[in-house]
Amino acid sequence: MQIFPRSTNAISRASLFGPVFVAAALFWGMAQLQRSPYITYAGVRKSQPVPFSHQHHVTGLGIDCRYCHTSVEQSSFAGIPPTKTCMNCHSQIWTNAPMLEPVRASYRTGESLQWTRINQLPDFVYFNHSIHVTKGVGCNDCHGPVDQMPLMYQEASLQMEWCLNCHRAPQEFLRPREQVFNMRYQQPTASLPVKFDGTTYTDQDSLGSALVKKYQLRTEKDITSCSTCHR
């Protein structure tokens, strides 16, 4: 008596290679999940006590990054402005806006505003802002078009492979230091050249290598050593 019909042969054949594909698919799925905004928070607008708009303050009013993020050039931490900084203006304008009540309450009571952190790294990663802005890494290289964000979100994945993109080839990203805080900076092209140190550059390759030299960038081996970021 035939227990298994002929059609089961196909199943047995499929089962020979099937698990390999299933495992590969599973692995691929996991890898995708790992890079997805669900894990990285990239592009996720987190809720904040006050719906602060960078677009309005930067593009609309033309406030420089460093007006609020005061320690970006001296410290590892760029700095989140104290309530006092908000009140510098908002004690004069929009003094009764209900949206700003948490800010006024904070100033009145002395209790800090509690912002939800947007750009967050694991505790074993020691990122330093001052060295990056000093060596010509622009704000928007990592933070994206902040001047066009009505609500702040994290632009990049902030995963290690993303960091290494630049640490392995910094010349592809650097810009002159005076352009670091320029949110509309564009890499040089033939039509839009960039002047640096008296020379006009029309492509990033030549500008990048000039900047690497001028800003005394360390070698790739140096800045990809583990202890550069982990300690």
Next chain:
Amino acid sequence: MENAKSKREDVCPGKKPANRMDRATVERQLKETKGPEYWRSLEELAGSPEFQDMLHREFPKGASEWLDSVSRRGFLQLMGASLAMAGMTGCTKLPLQEIVPYVRQPEQVIPGVAMYYATAFTLSGYANPLLVESHLGRPTKIEGNNLHPASLGGTDIFAQASILGMYDPDRSQAITHLGDVEPWAEFVKEIKGPLAVQKALAGAGIRILTQTISSPTLKDQMQAFLAMYPKAKWHVYEPVNRDNTLEGAKLAFGEALETQYRLENAAVIVSLDADFLYAGFPGNVRYIRDFAKKRNPDAEMSRMYVVESNPSSTGAKADHRLPVRASEVEGFARAIASAVGVNVGGAPSSGEHTKFVESVVEDLQKHEGESVIIAGDHQPPAVHALAHAMNVALGNVGKTVVYTDPVDSNPVNQVESLRDLVSDMRTGQVDLLVIMGGNPVYDAPADLGFRDCLKNSKISLRIYHGLYENETAELCHWSVNEAHYLEAWSDGRAYDGTVSVVQPLIAPLYAGKSAHEMLSALVSVPDATGYEIVRGHWQKQHAGPEFEAWWRKTLNDGFIEGSAYPPKSVSLKLQSLPVAAAVGANSLEVNLRRDPSVYDGQFANNGWLQELPKPMSKLTWDNAVLIGPKMADREGIKTMDVVTLELGGRKITGPVWIQAGHPDHSVTVHLGYGRRKAGRAGTGAGFDAYVLRTTNALWFATGGKLTKTGDHYQLASTQGYQTMDTGDGETRPLVRAATLEEYRKEPKFAKEGEPPAALTLYPGYDYKKSPDAWGMTIDLNACVGCNNCIIACQSENNIAVVGKEQVVKGRHMHWIRVDAYYQGDRDAPQAYFQPVPCMQCENAPCELVCPVGATVHSSEGLNDMVYNRCIGTRYCSNNCPYKVRRFNFLLFQDWETPQYKLMRNPDVSVRSRGVMEKCTYCVQRITEHRINAETAAVRENREFKIEDGSLQTACQQSCPADAIVFGNINDPNSRVAKLKAQDRNYGLLADLNTRPRTTYLAEIRNPNPELET
């Protein structure tokens, strides 16, 4: 000392196979060969099977075994399941975090950049000037104040560890009245009545008991109090007091004087039982620096003789060390004194040590004016008087010895002071007792019966003011929680009299009150803040318009310029000294000493200090009855046997530790243990030796009796762990030493075993490509085994405390350890210290075996440890010949206690369970300096350079001896590169071709040729 003679070829015993021998054989062999063999423990010396077993193991037995109830099979099942899920661990989603900015950000504060404030830590009245690192208002690390003459950048272990004391969750957290929490206002109200009653009696019933006080402000306040209540009495008592020293000065000069030593001028040092190179001895930080400077074999090298009753780190550094009983030291002092022309009567006899005395005398006379004799605090006043007389006779005064006013602002005999208090308490003359600091119920001499007296007396109001709810607080009506010195304003004098202002780093965590505020409340000004009081005091001294500028400069520098006591001229008034009654040669002497780690017991709850291996025995978490090997053989006692020690009808029971070099017919017991109410770390650790302490024998007495109980007690000593010898019993030339004579003859004696330049076909990485290549030298000649580097490292790098049970298993986490090696006769060995951090090998054996690349090399030559990659295979630790890697077998870090979260260094990852860790050369400091130097270079458009000496590792920074030097070896002009070029420089196990970046400078001793037979 004869055995200490080291022949050049014997210094590095190299490939000599070790035999398994019993102790007698070893003894005989040692006597016959005379050549130095280095050993770490008596078990090693005797080649015991346990020790042989140790050599084959990476960790001691039990450290790496699975001892849980889960079966092996169950474990494997679990492991299989977790392995299948292992890939998932990378997919952690970070939890949402909040950022909490200031409302009004203070000027100068830059989040992410540490700030430093000068302050001072006071121990037994002596201020230790400090610089404290603060992150956003949280003090995290203590360093020495490099501007201050008493520190020059160095610190001691107690100061370093005091930061853990501040964050101690077991500190007294509230004011309590009979156990109920009360506010400060209630306390102030409650004492008003009794104070008013006393006011009418001129304070006849008031007694204040303090510890040694050097604070000028507090002294002023105390005098104001006594002016208000003229019949009140101020008593002073501290268990580790300097009564003998002060009495000795009175005996010699007729007045209480402070003795300071100028070791930078001393060519010959004679220590009469003085452990002046260890924390707790006033001025030790400066003395270590000066001593180490004079030990440079390429310049004029000093010579030190130590006669001591208990193996100490000072004795370990001696060129000639003579172990004698404490009661015999006076005989020695007399013999030397009479030979250098001090006549105090009595017939001095140097007994069997005539030769030693003669040599010392000859050396002293050859170096008149540049010799110094130092007497130990526990030696009787007569010995101090003799030391003073000898220093006068040898013309040392003003050169190597300086006398000043005492630092103690109330230099009374503290034991007598306490005795007076107790007798007043007994006779009912005390109505109001204020105990400020200290713990007399625990540590007062047993014969005074302070505890029973306090318990049964009719004192209607007893107030305790202190950091802990301890044994004394328990017997008082009120317990007022004291503010820690890092939380309060105060001042104090360093050993040279320089006034340091103590400024707080943080607001009191538990609203504690400082001594100034407490005393102010007693004179009915309860609302005065410590700041107002201290500042007010100094404003009176420096009135005038420029006070503000002066005050700011003082706070900035941490001390008042020019406030050191001027030297006093003295005239010797010593006529004759009655000879002490002879002590039976075989009568057992009992020595009671302050503990090297917990001092008098006040640091009992400090986990860092409890886990700190004591300099010679390497014991942690316990005290022990220390006896010499001879006595152990005679009595048939083994290490960790429990014995009963009787002295004058009082009894204690504790485990024995056989200590090489301990004199015969003598035992040493350390005070400070056996606390009943210390906190989570201190309660119950060790046994209480204060039980044996009486007013007539504070430090030693003869007539003791030792009996075995037959019990056994597990002690946790790290001696013998992390040994670097090979499994087949080869001894390796780890410590290299020679005498000055040998060194001059053959300067390159330490160079043996260097690997040839190229041992590989593969081209090595060229570290010259990087601007910096980090390296370190450790000068064994300078290292005095003070243990400071261990605590500094623990504080800087967030190193966990593991507890006694784990230390027994060898799981302690210290990134730098200080190995003690002995050489020669076990009754009088020569000892050597060797601090061992990670060697940062260029050819690191650990890196090759890591399956996940969690330990790799950086371009600057650092052996990086990447915690987030580590999966805990421990292969690296197994392959490390130096045994410097530490594994988190369990979750050793306290992740829960909120206080500890504040304390941690935010620049260093806090490691979790299952992760390997090790010395990083303080990579967080390197990175910080590199970033600062790079940003400065780019902004100022100049070449990048980290200035030599500006970047210091934590161990280097804290080292009072300046033994550790760290820097860029690519720069031939850096200090470290110059030291590495010295003849004495050698790499540890360099013959393995590991190319260690940390190297050692061999130790040179300067023995007296007369005594070399």
